[in-house]
Every structure is written in C-alpha cells, then in structure tokens.
Amino acid sequence: MDFSTKPFDAKSNLASSKTACVVVGVYENKKLTAEAESLNKQGALSNALKSGDITGKAGSILVLRDVAGVAAERVVLVGLGVAPSAKSSGSIPNTTFTKIAQATASCLAGLCATDAMITLAVYGADLNAAIRSLVLAMRATAYRCDGLKSKPETTTTGVSKVTLLVQADHSARARTFLRNSVALANGIDLTRQLADLPGNICTPTYLANAAKKIASQFKSATNKLTAEILDKKQCQALKMGSFLSVTNGSDEPPKFIVLKYLGGKPKEAPVVLVGKGITFDSGGISLKAGLGMDEMKYDMGGAASVLGTMRAISELNLKLNVIAIIPSCENMPNGRATKPGDIVTSMSGQTIEILNTDAEGRLILCDALTYAERFKPAAVVDVATLTGACITSLGHHNSGLFTRHDEAHDALAEELLSAGTDTGDTAWRMPLGEAYNEQLKSNFADMANIGGSAAGSITAACFLERYTKQYTWAHLDIAGTAWKSGAAKGATGRPVALLTTFLINRAAV
Numbered sequence: 001m002d003f004s005t006k007p008f009d010a011k012s013n014l015a016s017s018k019t020a021c022v023v024v025g026v027y028e029n030k031k032l033t034a035e036a037e038s039l040n041k042q043g044a045l046s047n048a049l050k051s052g053d054i055t056g057k058a059g060s061i062l063v064l065r066d067v068a069g070v071a072a073e074r075v076v077l078v079g080l081g082v083a084p085s086a087k088s089s090g091s092i093p094n095t096t097f098t099k100i101a102q103a104t105a106s107c108l109a110g111l112c113a114t115d116a117m118i119t120l121a122v123y124g125a126d127l128n129a130a131i132r133s134l135v136l137a138m139r140a141t142a143y144r145c146d147g148l149k150s151k152p153e154t155t156t157t158g159v160s161k162v163t164l165l166v167q168a169d170h171s172a173r174a175r176t177f178l179r180n181s182v183a184l185a186n187g188i189d190l191t192r193q194l195a196d197l198p199g200n201i202c203t204p205t206y207l208a209n210a211a212k213k214i215a216s217q218f219k220s221a222t223n224k225l226t227a228e229i230l231d232k233k234q235c236q237a238l239k240m241g242s243f244l245s246v247t248n249g250s251d252e253p254p255k256f257i258v259l260k261y262l263g264g265k266p267k268e269a270p271v272v273l274v275g276k277g278i279t280f281d282s283g284g285i286s287l288k289a290g291l292g293m294d295e296m297k298y299d300m301g302g303a304a305s306v307l308g309t310m311r312a313i314s315e316l317n318l319k320l321n322v323i324a325i326i327p328s329c330e331n332m333p334n335g336r337a338t339k340p341g342d343i344v345t346s347m348s349g350q351t352i353e354i355l356n357t358d359a360e361g362r363l364i365l366c367d368a369l370t371y372a373e374r375f376k377p378a379a380v381v382d383v384a385t386l387t388g389a390c391i392t393s394l395g396h397h398n399s400g401l402f403t404r405h406d407e408a409h410d411a412l413a414e415e416l417l418s419a420g421t422d423t424g425d426t427a428w429r430m431p432l433g434e435a436y437n438e439q440l441k442s443n444f445a446d447m448a449n450i451g452g453s454a455a456g457s458i459t460a461a462c463f464l465e466r467y468t469k470q471y472t473w474a475h476l477d478i479a480g481t482a483w484k485s486g487a488a489k490g491a492t493g494r495p496v497a498l499l500t501t502f503l504i505n506r507a508a509v
Contacts, residue, residue, distance in 0.1 A: 001142055002161045003135060005178050006117075007168035014038045015070050020113035021159065022072040023104060025120055027083035028056035035119040035165075036077065041069040048077065055079060058096050059103035063111070074113065078104050080123060091125035098133045098424050105137035108159050115161035121174075122167055128177040129422065131164060135181035136188070136497070138162060143189060145196045145490055180316060184500050187312030188493035194304040195483065195491035199280030199297045204255040204328035207277055207300065210307055211259045211326070218314035223263035225314060230256035235367075240327075242346035243367040246360045247329040249284055249337025254329035256368075257303075259310055261322045264507075269378035270321035271506060273499065274368045275306030276361045276384035277328030284331045284357030285339050298491060299361070301482030302383035303328060309499040320507040323375055327364040331357070343445045347371065348467055353445035361386045362463045363449060369467040379412050380473045381502075382464065383495065389456030391480035398428040399495055400477035402461035405432070408472045416474055416502055423497035427476060436462045 008014070014022065014035055024036040030049040032040060040046050044067045048054055054062035060079035067075045078100060080092060092100065100120065108116055124130025138159075146152045166174040194202055194210060208229045215227040235244055235256050247254040257277070264270075278299040282288060288296065303326045310324050338344070342354050344363075347370040352363065361384050372380050390400040401416060403409040413429055420426040439451030439459045447466065451459030461475050481494045 001138060001159075003164065003178055003182055004162075005164045005166050005171065005174040007171040008165045009168045014119070015041065017117055018071045019115055019117045019163075020072070021074045021076050021108065021111065021116040022070070023076040023078060023116060023118040023120060025080040025123060026054060026056050026077050027080055029083050030056065031083045033080070033119075033123070039067060039070050039075055044068060045075065045077065057081060059099045061103055061107045063107065072117070074111065076104070076107060078120060080120075092123050093125055094129045094133070094422075095424070097124045097130050098137075101133035101137040104134070105141045108138070109141040110157050111159070112157050113159050115163070116159045117163045117165060119165045121164050127166070127170055127174060131174060131177045132181040132184065132423065134164060135178065135185055139185040139189065143192060145192070180504065183312045183315040184497060186315060187308035187500060188496045190311050191304040191308030191493045191496050192491040194307065195298050195301050197297070199330070202297070202300065203252050203279055204277065204330070205253065207279065207303055207307070207326065207328050208255040208257050211257045211324070214307065214311050214314060215259060218311070220317065222317050223261060223314070225262070226260050228258040228260070230258070238347060238371070239345070240347045240367040241344045242352055243327050243329070243364045245338045245342070245344040245354065246284070246331050246363050249334045250330035250332040252279070252330045254327075257324070257326035257328060259307070259324040259326075261310060261314055263313075263318050264321040268321050270323045270375055271503060272323045272325060272372045272375055272377040272380040273306045273309060274325045274365060274372060274380060274382035275303035276300065276365055276382070276386065277303030277326045278331055278361060278364070279328060281331045281358070281360065282333060284360060285333050285337050286356045286358040287333060288358060292485070295483065295485060295489070298483040299385050300328065301385045301478055301491065304491070305383055305478070305482070305494065305496050305499065308493065308496040309503070312496065312500045313503055316504070318503060318507045320503060322503060323377070325368045325372055327368045329364065331360045346467070350447065350466065351445040353442040353448045355448050356450045359450045359460070362460055365464055366467045369464060369473070373470045377471050380468065380471050381416070381476065381499070382473070383476045383478060383499070385479045385482050386477045387457040387460045387479055389460075390477040393430070393457055394428055394480055396480045396484070398426050399481045399498070400457055401427040401429045401474060402432050402458070402477070403474040404465065409474070412472050412474050415505065416476070416498065419502040419505060420495070420498040423501050425495050425497035427495070427498065430458060430461070432458065432461055432465060
C-alpha cells in the first residue's frame, strides 16, 4: 500500500480532484465539515444527513456514488461525532479518532477502488497520532495470514494508494509523521508474520535468520547493524544453565540471538530489548492441556515484537544505540527433558529449583538479562508472553508493566506508559516488591521458578528482577495482548507501537 501526503487549503478545489474515493467528515447534528461542504454543490451530502442514512456518530459510514459536481467516483462520508462548539478547539481525541480511522479503513477495504484521498487527519487533536491511526488501520485491514493455504483467498477490493490531505503549513511535519507511521506499520507486519507462522516453520533457526535478514537489509553508512547468533556450545561456554535447561527436550537447536543497531554516538549507552523466543511451548514435562495448545506458537511473541521494533527503527535510521537479545528454543517433553524438582545454575551463578517446567519463559530470560550486563545499558526492557495470570489481572486490553520503585525506574515506567498511551498500545503498571519474593523461596536452591497461583504475574516479574540489579530495567508481560483467540485468531503486533515510540522519543531527547 502506497501512502503520501498532500497539502491543501481553502483555495484547493477538492471537487475537481480525480480519484476513486474522496473521504470527508460529517457531524452528528447534520453539519458538514468544510471539505464536505465543498462537495455539496447540489445538496447530495446534506440530503444524506437529513435523511438519516448516516447519523454522524463517530465511525458511522455512508458511500455515495456519482455525486453531481464532484470528479471523484465515490464520496465516503465518515461520522466525526458531535460538532465542535465555537468555544472548543474542534479537534477529535486520539481514542475517538482511532475508532474513526478503523471504520474508514474497513470501508475502503470493501470497495473496488484503487485509490483514496482522505481529508480526516486535520481533525485529530494530534496530527502525528491521526496519521499513525490512519496508516495502521489501513495496513491492518490489508494484512494477510493465509499464505500457507494451498489456495490463498483472492481479494478484488481494497485501495492500494492513499493520499492524506493536510494543512499546507503542516506539510513538512506530516511527511515526517507519515514516514514514522509506515516504518511502524512495517515493523508490526513483520511481528505478525513471524508470530502467525506455525512452530514447524518458525523455529529458533528461523528467528535467527530473520534477525540476519534485518541486519543485511538495513545496514547503512549511518548505522552499524549486525546480527550475532550464539549456538548451544557457545551458550554452554557462557554457563547459561537456565536457558539451556529448557532446550533439553527438543530436537531443535537453541539460538541465542543478538542484533545490534548502533545509530547513536559511539560511546552512548544502548537501550537493550530482550524478547522471549519460545517458538513452541508444550509445557515440557509439566504438559499443558491439549485444548488451545496450538496457540503456544505465539509464545515467541516477545521475540517477534523485538524484531519488528528493530526493523522499524532501522528503517527510520534512528539516532540511538539499541541492542536486541532473543533467547530462542522450544519447550518440549522427552527422556532428556528437564523434570520438576531439577536444580539448574543460571549464568549469574544463582541456582533455581524448577518446580514447574511450564514456567520456562523466566528461565530463558534470566540468562539473557545477565548477558545484557556486558553492554552497560542505559535501560533494559524485556518483553514476554510470560503468564496467564497477567490475562486474569488485565484482560486483553493492557500489557502488564513491572519495574522497581525508585526515581530512575519510575522515569522509565513513565516513558513506556506514555508511549503506550500515545499509540493506543497501552500498558498498566503493576506492583513489585520484597513481600512477593517470599513466594519464591526454595529449601534446596537460591529460588524456585514459581511462587504459587497467587499473584502469578508479579512473582514472575520478581524472579526476573533478581537478575537486573546492575541496570535500570522494566518488564512487559504481553500474554494478554500479543494475540487474539477464536474467530479472530492471530497475532496483534503488540507492543511494537509502544516500543518503537518509546525509542523514537528517547532519540529525540
């Protein structure tokens, strides 16, 4: 899908624009926006409002064809909600605009039209957010996950070229916002593509090759982008006993992926992103129930989102140093598999009694968090589909955010929460504290890998926190937000928008 921006003002003649669709806004009180009014030369648009064919409520839609005096083949009316009063700013809040963008994208996806001209962005409270909402909504409707079908479904509808009209004095800003939005959409698409693949295709080796492809595709004169893949022997040499314990029952070789993007100053401390890369999670010896186990191909959603984020910032040539660390393996049961009650030694030297082999994500992440120390990071954010308990707590709306409570960690939490709010890829801060650590006590090792059913997402975060004492750290539990089940089953691409915006904001400081 090709996107562009075009400046327009009161002198622009929208009615003479030759396009398959022109998209204009209308209000609930039967009032037309200025752009809609310019197309209403013979009353077709105002008559549609008066007739009740469109209510004007936010996200309502009506398509008119062959409107007299209008060169466009179709005029798409989109409800913007209540018309602003003379005292108000007239802008639409981001959450409402996102709803409007999604309705617009859904409508255009069902039309046999090649291109569209959209005038709605100027009504958003934030031009950046408005452009991002439109681009992400359009790309989401165009996303396909049926590539492995013997006869993929053919589509005969949907626009391939979109022009966003913006005020002339905002033209330069709009081009930057559009560039950022398209890069973000590309990162989200990569994340969804990787996560939607089945475990027999998207193996640890496949993820490693995806990292190599990003490094090859986006390495440039302005950034150094390299991929380093550590194999089992190298991980053994580093004494990653916790990570390797998860791989024991699988025939697929583990891969420890390190993708370095050095777009900032040579000695600038990097931001490190750590993504959980369990390409299939059977639960190991603590075997999961069969119903829904197919969705455990999504247990590498953290890894996929980190790779998607790295693709996005690489496309943007972001002036920042960012390192991605992805411990990747399968969690499978066989005669060599780790057993409940086994004790392993992590890279940090701390010992772990494995009470449940299905709590494997924290076992691979803890060694990755220890490995991150060597980069002397400015901040570390780990991303993982870690606990079902987080879904119980937050549902599928917010990712869980965990970090320590002090000035540096509060500031990091605020950066992440703000990026989530700005993009609609929201997170909610959860508690973390010494009281919860009591649940991780073991009679035989430094800690157990589970703390019981109570506060399961919190004790999982407490486990990880023990490996992050050397730097500022936050943990995102995306178990409830990385994919959808049921008829809409598929990866969501979250939290690429949150992470990418967080890094864009850091680069701008």
